[in-house]
Amino acid sequence: MPELVFFSGTMDCGKSTLALQIGHNRSARGLRGVIFTRDDRAGEGKLSSRLGLVTEAVEASEGMDLYAYLVDQFSKGGKADYVIVDEAQFLAPEQIDQLARVVDDLGLDVFAFGITTDFRTRLFPGSQRLIELADRIEQLQVEALCWCGARATHNARTVDGEMVVAGAQIVVGDVNRPAAETGYEVLCRRHHLRRTTAASARAGALSPDVLPVTAP
Numbered sequence: 001m002p003e004l005v006f007f008s009g010t011m012d013c014g015k016s017t018l019a020l021q022i023g024h025n026r027s028a029r030g031l032r033g034v035i036f037t038r039d040d041r042a043g044e045g046k047l048s049s050r051l052g053l054v055t056e057a058v059e060a061s062e063g064m065d066l067y068a069y070l071v072d073q074f075s076k077g078g079k080a081d082y083v084i085v086d087e088a089q090f091l092a093p094e095q096i097d098q099l100a101r102v103v104d105d106l107g108l109d110v111f112a113f114g115i116t117t118d119f120r121t122r123l124f125p126g127s128q129r130l131i132e133l134a135d136r137i138e139q140l141q142v143e144a145l146c147w148c149g150a151r152a153t154h155n156a157r158t159v160d161g162e163m164v165v166a167g168a169q170i171v172v173g174d175v176n177r178p179a180a181e182t183g184y185e186v187l188c189r190r191h192h193l194r195r196t197t198a199a200s201a202r203a204g205a206l207s208p209d210v211l212p213v214t215a216p
């Protein structure tokens with residue numbers, strides 16, 4: 001039975017790498033895939049992994065009907081056995097519904113990859129719809145880690161090195177960026193809720209206020 005599968009995790013946990021591996025293994029067996037992505041850091045129409053691999057993809061732009069795109073390709077003689085969608089959190093809920101139709105009406109497996117929650121710990125609309133519709137939700141096995149060593153479960157945004165909890169939901173960016181740039185850091189829930197990033201934890205540890213007081 002074809003399936004809609006949502007592979008979810010924090011930023012930097014290996015989602016795009018897995019998407020590329022799934023595509024590679026299937027194409028090695030002669031299966032044909034269509035790869036959609038939206039707003040990849042590497043640019044329009046790219047699916048890129050931090051391990052350095054990148055492949056061409058169809059940019060799933062705002063308002064694009066993904067089901068109609070595939071039907072149109074088939075009517076022109078195109079073939080596909082499965083569909084991969086990276087950065088699926090950026091898709092509109094209607095586009096996730098279209099992916100479900102691709103599974104149910106066209107009989108293709110759809111593998112969607114994305115982060116579940118934004119920098120405020122709120123669901124992205126596309127991810128919410130995937131949670132509502134997916135046949136399966138898979139958490140990636142390679143865990144990204146918080147600076148404290150716990151499994152990272154949430155994504156923090158930093159502006160000028162400070163964690164922020166207000167702003168536009170979508171700001172394309174990366175982890176490990178210079179403090180002057182808007183960037184991201186993965187944290188465990190405890191440290192996300194306490195707004196403690198690696199930098200602020202370091203600063204706190206160095207602060208005279210928290211140094212052990214010794215008797216004169």
Ligand SMILES: Nc1ncnc2c1ncn2[C@@H]1O[C@H](COP(=O)(O)OP(=O)(O)O)[C@@H](O)[C@H]1O
Nearest residue numbers: 010011012013014015016017018049050051142
């Ligand atoms: N230099 C490296 N050596 C080994 N693994 C790396 C290196 N750089 C990145 N990675 C791996 O790649 C993962 C990020 O992969 P990527 O597919 O780009 O993540 P995602 O799509 O989830 O944001 C990291 O969690 C790490 O496991």
Ligand SMILES: Cc1cn([C@H]2C[C@H](O)[C@@H](COP(=O)(O)O)O2)c(=O)[nH]c1=O
Nearest residue numbers: 011012115118119155169170171172173
């Ligand atoms: C938390 C959060 C992230 N984003 C952006 C930042 C990146 O461009 C992508 C995630 O990509 P990855 O391959 O999973 O690392 O999402 C955003 O726009 N808003 C957010 O709140």
